Amino acid sequence: MTKEEEITLQKTACKVRMGVLTATHGAKAGHPGGSLSAADVFTYLYFKELNIDPKKPKMANRDRFVLSKGHTAPGLYAVLAYRGFFPVDDLPTLRHIDSYLQGHPNMDTVPGVDMSTGSLGQGISCACGMALGLKHQGSAARVYTLLGDGEIQEGQVWEALMFAAHYKLDNFCVIVDHNGLQIDGPNDVVMGLGSIPDKLRAFGLEVFQIDGHDFYAMEEALHAARQVKGKPSAIVMETTKGKGVSFMENQVGWHGKAPNDEEYAQGMAELNAALAELEAV
Amino acid sequence: MKKIATRQSYGEALKELGELHDDVVVLDADLANATKTDIFKKAFPERHFDCGIAEADMMCVAAGLSTTGYVPFASSFAMFAAGRAFEQVRNSIGYPHLNVKIGATHGGISVGEDGASHQCCEDFALMRSIPGMVVMSPADDVEAKAMVQAAYEHQGPVYMRFSRYGAPVIHGADSFTFEIGEGEVLRDGADVALIANGLLVAEALEAANLLAKQGISAQVINMATIKPLDEELVLKAARECGKIVTCEEHSIIGGLGEAVCAVIARQGIACSVERVGVNDEFGHSGPAGELLQQFGLCAGHISEVTKGMCKEL
Numbered sequence: 001m002t003k004e005e006e007i008t009l010q011k012t013a014c015k016v017r018m019g020v021l022t023a024t025h026g027a028k029a030g031h032p033g034g035s036l037s038a039a040d041v042f043t044y045l046y047f048k049e050l051n052i053d054p055k056k057p058k059m060a061n062r063d064r065f066v067l068s069k070g071h072t073a074p075g076l077y078a079v080l081a082y083r084g085f086f087p088v089d090d091l092p093t094l095r096h097i098d099s100y101l102q103g104h105p106n107m108d109t110v111p112g113v114d115m116s117t118g119s120l121g122q123g124i125s126c127a128c129g130m131a132l133g134l135k136h137q138g139s140a141a142r143v144y145t146l147l148g149d150g151e152i153q154e155g156q157v158w159e160a161l162m163f164a165a166h167y168k169l170d171n172f173c174v175i176v177d178h179n180g181l182q183i184d185g186p187n188d189v190v191m192g193l194g195s196i197p198d199k200l201r202a203f204g205l206e207v208f209q210i211d212g213h214d215f216y217a218m219e220e221a222l223h224a225a226r227q228v229k230g231k232p233s234a235i236v237m238e239t240t241k242g243k244g245v246s247f248m249e250n251q252v253g254w255h256g257k258a259p260n261d262e263e264y265a266q267g268m269a270e271l272n273a274a275l276a277e278l279e280a281v
Numbered sequence: 282m283k284k285i286a287t288r289q290s291y292g293e294a295l296k297e298l299g300e301l302h303d304d305v306v307v308l309d310a311d312l313a314n315a316t317k318t319d320i321f322k323k324a325f326p327e328r329h330f331d332c333g334i335a336e337a338d339m340m341c342v343a344a345g346l347s348t349t350g351y352v353p354f355a356s357s358f359a360m361f362a363a364g365r366a367f368e369q370v371r372n373s374i375g376y377p378h379l380n381v382k383i384g385a386t387h388g389g390i391s392v393g394e395d396g397a398s399h400q401c402c403e404d405f406a407l408m409r410s411i412p413g414m415v416v417m418s419p420a421d422d423v424e425a426k427a428m429v430q431a432a433y434e435h436q437g438p439v440y441m442r443f444s445r446y447g448a449p450v451i452h453g454a455d456s457f458t459f460e461i462g463e464g465e466v467l468r469d470g471a472d473v474a475l476i477a478n479g480l481l482v483a484e485a486l487e488a489a490n491l492l493a494k495q496g497i498s499a500q501v502i503n504m505a506t507i508k509p510l511d512e513e514l515v516l517k518a519a520r521e522c523g524k525i526v527t528c529e530e531h532s533i534i535g536g537l538g539e540a541v542c543a544v545i546a547r548q549g550i551a552c553s554v555e556r557v558g559v560n561d562e563f564g565h566s567g568p569a570g571e572l573l574q575q576f577g578l579c580a581g582h583i584s585e586v587t588k589g590m591c592k593e594l
Contacts (some may be wrong), residue, residue, distance in 0.1 A: 060350075077525075105326050107348075115348065116377040119368060125338045126373055129345020129353075132330065137349065156369075167330070191408035 001219050007281055009215050010221050012082060013043040014275040017244045018268060019078025019091050024099070025264040026092025027074075030103070033254040034148055035075030037179040037212070037239040041057040044218045045144060045190035054084035057111045063141050064130050066115040068123025070104040070175065072254070073263035077101055077110065121154030123147075124174065131172035131232075139171075142226070146175045153191050158203065164232040165204030173225045174205065174234040179210065179241035181252045187222030196236050205234040212237025245270055282483075284447030286579045288386035290425035291443045292317025295354060295384075297426070298433055305433065308343050308355045310336045314354040315445075316386045340369035340381075347379045352433060358392075359385035359442055363404035374438050375411040382406075382432045383440045390559060390576055391446035391480060391529030393569035400564040406535025408440040409508045411525065415461055416508040418442040420482035423452035423504055427459035435461055442479065444530075446569040449483040450475040462512035470500035473587050474518035477528035478504050478537055480573070481557070485528050487580035488587065497591050507537050512544045519545050519552035524590050526555045530573075530582055533558040555586050 016039045024030035046052070050063040067076045074094060081088040086100075093099035100109040104118025114130070117123040127145035134141045151157065164172050165260040176196055184190045193199075197207045207230045210217035218235075225233035241255070242248030259267055299305050299321055313319040313331065322329035332339035336357050343353040357360070363370070374381045385404060392400045408416045415435060425443060425507045432439040441463075451467070456496040467482070468489050477485035482503045489499040500518060504511065519525060525545070527538035538556030545552050559576055572578050576585075580581035 045569075048299075064348075115345065116373070119372045122341045122507055123375045125341030125369075126345035126348075127340035128338070129347075130349055131345075132342065133346045133349030133351050136327075139349075156335075156337045156341075157336035159333075160341075162340055163332060163335070163342060166333070249298075 001216060006215050007278055009043055010046060011275060011278045013040050014271055014278065015082055016043050016075065016078045019081060019088065020074045021245070021259060021264055021267045023074040023077060023091040023094040024258040027095035028258050029095055030074050030258055031071045031256045032074065032259065033181070033241040033248060034069060034072040034177065034179065036243045036248060037241045038072055038075050038177045039244065040147060040213050040215065041146065041175060041177070041218065041237060042075050044215055046079045046083045049222050050183070051141065051231060054106065054112065057085060061139055061141050064114045064127065064143045066123045066127040066130070066145040067117050068127070068145045069120065069151050070117030070123060073103065073105050076105060076113070080110070080112040090170055092254055101197045103220060119149040120148070121156035124157055124160040128160050128169065128172065131164070131169040132167055135169060135171050142171045142173065143171045144175060146177060149176060149178045149187050149193060149196065150190070152176065152193065152196065160199065161200070161203040161205065168230050169232045170229050173234040174232060176234065176236045177239055178236055179239045181241045183255050185252055200234045200236070205232050208233065208235045210237055212239035213243060244274065282449040282569035284449050285422040286447050287335055287385060287419050287425040289446055290422040291384050291429060292320035294426040294429035295321040296324045297427060299328060300434065302352070304350060304352050306330065306346060306353050308332055308339050308352045308353055310339050310357045310361065312357055316384065318356045334579060336366040337369045337407040340366040341373045342407065344373040344377070344379050345382045345386060347381050352380055352382065354382045354384050356384040356386065358399060358525055359388040360399055362442065363407045364401055367407050371411050375414055378413055378437055380436055381438050383448040384443065385440065386443045387445045388442035389444065389570050390564040390578065391444055391530060391569040393446065393572060394566050396566040398420055402530070402532045402559045402564070403535070404442055405444045405507050405531045407535065409535065409540065413437060415439040415506065417506045419480040419481065419505050420503050421448045421450045423450060424453045424459060425456050425569045427457060428505065431459050431461050444480055448480050451483055451486065462506045462509045462511055465503040466500065467499040467503050468539065471499040472498045472522060472591055473524040473526060474500040474502060474522045475528060475583065475587065476502045476515065476518065476527050476537065476541055477506050478507065479530050480529055481528040481578060484578065484580045485583055488583035491580060492587055493582040494589065497587065499587060504537060507540055509586060510540050510544065515541050515544045515551065516548055518551045518579040523552050524585060525552060526557060526587050526590065528557045530560050530578055533560055544581070555590055557583050557586055
């Protein structure tokens with residue numbers, strides 16, 4: 001990746017973060033914290049990694065992305081909108097009655113959403129089914145799923161990981177957004193996770209650990225994951241919840257709360273300033 | 282009369298379906314031997330996926346597979362398919378309207394010796410409550426096989442309940458046709474209608490024989506599809522007879538009986554309904570045949586209940 005490409009991605013991620021604020025502010029609800037921690041990986045996946053076409057959202061040989069941590073729909077919707085799947089202007093209708101932008105991703109209503117999710121632990125299993133199906137039919141398409149760190153407390157996640165390793169799903173990449181915080185507090189206070197990479201390795205995955213806000217690291221890890229044969233891969237991203245909006249960063253209270261008018265204005269001002277700075281480079 | 286457990290029919294039907302259609306895949310959760318999906322596995326090992334003892338994962342894997350163009354049949358015991366994995370079926374199959382077929386064997390009390398932990402009498406209730414879910418339970422081998430074929434042809438989620446215990450084969454294979462959502466009048470009668478499904482269809486037919494000897498003319502309807510219910514047929518029976526006895530190997534709460542009552546109540550037809558089923562209690566271990574007798578899921582009890590309704594005749 002060139003420096004220029006990195007800056008382009010950073011600018012896009014900035015817009016995705018603005019989309020998160022705009023959507024949750026418009027909804028007066030939703031989950032900005034985990035949407036912001038994952039904004040960079042959303043951006044990298046949809047603008048660099050995935051073989052997709054916004055004009056053909058159901059293209060048979062497309063790569064799939066399943067947002068297992070479905071509550072961060074504002075982040076997914078923002079990146080899909082900026083990638084051209086639907087109008088950015090629709091983001092503020094999030095969670096409104098009769099809007100197609102449901103509180104959690106709905107594959108029946110939102111172009112580009114590959115699986116309806118929201119009940120934690122299920123998305124990764126659905127993604128396993130997709131990876132199995134694609135592999136079985138000899139497709140070159142890959143499947144990615146993004147899990148929250150709190151989400152891996154769901155037992156089903158480990159059923160899915162066993163399945164992925166057993167069926168040698170090397171077209172499958174599990175990404176864990178490790179921002180360390182969940183609704184009731186830090187992971188280790190709510191239900192200690194231990195070493196996530198060690199656990200994933202023990203379940204038979206090839207594990208990469210990266211800074212989840214570093215596009216170079218993302219490129220390297222996702223490239224390496226593509227080379228893994230005979231087993232699924234996992235990328236554990238160390239991230240900051242609320243990343244990019246100063247007063248939301250590392251604040252558990254912003255897990256599932258929308259910014260009010262004043263907070264929205266401040267957050268947008270910060271992101272606009274960051275964008276201007278990137279444009280000046 | 283020849284008896285065949287409909288789980289056997291399920292396994293054989295899957296194999297036939299596999300021969301006709303490349304997109305049929307079968308999932309099981311370490312019970313292939315018991316659900317009889319091993320018959321399919323033997324014929325098509327590359328299209329049979331064991332998910333291990335992980336029913337929740339299996340249902341979602343089936344959901345994901347269906348999005349890539351396959352038609353998955355996810356199989357386990359009713360207790361685990363409908364019970365343990367309820368929320369996975371609801372959120373990952375039902376809500377996105379995915380084309381997944383659930384083949385649940387070992388439904389009801391006739392599981393027998395395994396006891397209450399495995400005797401699922403709640404699956405109709407659970408599955409009926411999911412929007413868009415088709416819920417069915419066949420009376421015999423012939424119907425079970427036709428049902429599997431119909432499930433494949435139907436676009437959308439389907440739940441089928443099969444039995445471990447042998448069911449008398451009451452249908453002739455050559456003339457039989459099956460449509461989802463259509464009840465079948467097996468016997469005409471004017472005094473009372475017995476509406477049954479699964480193992481209790483044969484019992485209802487036998488009950489009608491017993492009743493005939495006592496001068497009661499009982500109509501017998503096989504209601505293999507619980508949802509969508511053949512409301513027209515229910516209403517016709519209610520109008521004709523004014524008395525209905527529902528017969529199911531399921532809790533009297535939430536199953537065929539309540540579905541029938543709801544239709545009749547909504548139309549305001551004067552028709553009394555008795556529900557023969559499991560009376561809000563758990564089962565226990567024992568030979569299936571004896572359990573069915575003990576819990577009143579048999580011709581004798583059905584005819585007694587019916588006689589009670591027809592006292593004035």
